[in-house]
Amino acid sequence: MLAPWRSPLSSAIHRNRSKPYSRYFQLATVTTEGYPANRTVVFRGFLNNEQNSLKIITDTRSAKIQDIEHQAIAEVCWYFTKTREQFRISGNLQLITAAQTDDNLQLARQTTWHNLSAAARAQFAWPNPGKPAADQAEFDILPPDADTPLDNFCLLLLTPKKIDHLQLRGDPQQRCLYILESDRTWSVQPVNP
Numbered sequence: 207m208l209a210p211w212r213s214p215l216s217s218a219i220h221r222n223r224s225k226p227y228s229r230y231f232q233l234a235t236v237t238t239e240g241y242p243a244n245r246t247v248v249f250r251g252f253l254n255n256e257q258n259s260l261k262i263i264t265d266t267r268s269a270k271i272q273d274i275e276h277q278a279i280a281e282v283c284w285y286f287t288k289t290r291e292q293f294r295i296s297g298n299l300q301l302i303t304a305a306q307t308d309d310n311l312q313l314a315r316q317t318t319w320h321n322l323s324a325a326a327r328a329q330f331a332w333p334n335p336g337k338p339a340a341d342q343a344e345f346d347i348l349p350p351d352a353d354t355p356l357d358n359f360c361l362l363l364l365t366p367k368k369i370d371h372l373q374l375r376g377d378p379q380q381r382c383l384y385i386l387e388s389d390r391t392w393s394v395q396p397v398n399p
Contacts, residue, residue: 209258209392211369211384215293219249222286231284233262233364235273235299243273249284250318259363260295261318263326266303266358267334274299280364290374295366302361315361316353324349330356372399 222228234244250261260282264270274280282295302315319327328349333340350356369384379399384392 207256209366209369209384209386210394211293211366211371211392212252212258214291214371214382215369218286218289218291218293222288225286225288228286228288231282233270234281234283235270236277236279237273238276243270245270250321253314253363259300259365261314262362262364263318263322264360264362265330265335266301266360267336269336271301271360274301274362282364292370292372292374294370294372295364296368297364297366300363300365302363304355304357304359311361315359316355318361319355319359320352322352324352327352327356330359 219228229249230246231249232244233247234242237243247262247264250263253259253261278299278301280297280299282293284293284295285291286293302311304315306312306315328347331347331350333344366384367386371382371384373380381397381399383395383397385395387393
């Protein structure tokens, strides 16, 4: 069942689709030392039409993997300039790696890989992220096969537990909290901006 926040988020995505940067949001995790770590990632859609999990991709060689393995929680901050809306989405993270045993999740990983551009797939064959700069020649490679994800390609799922939706248009501005309750239903509470 679709969560009640999916409609306003889908509307914001649709209404801002002419702005290519509207697919980008900030993902904050917690490092093993307890510090916040924030980076910009690309929204790759929802797991499927009945799931509320947001899809992100990452490289298993990146620093965020250690953060997630240490503490699999995150918050997204997603701002849409055209409609002047902000969504803060908090929830649990799940890494879908080559070792994933769930067939449906492995299929989601493979489909996400297949749907990437050749240039995006090629980045997963580049030298290790965060290491000393490699020679330029190591970046000049042919894109990997579209049907076979590289082992270091990871589908990252964010399953929301709380959404804070702020609409900056209007006087007063509108703000609503969506919270996943223990019985798996969503409470919806308009609050002061």
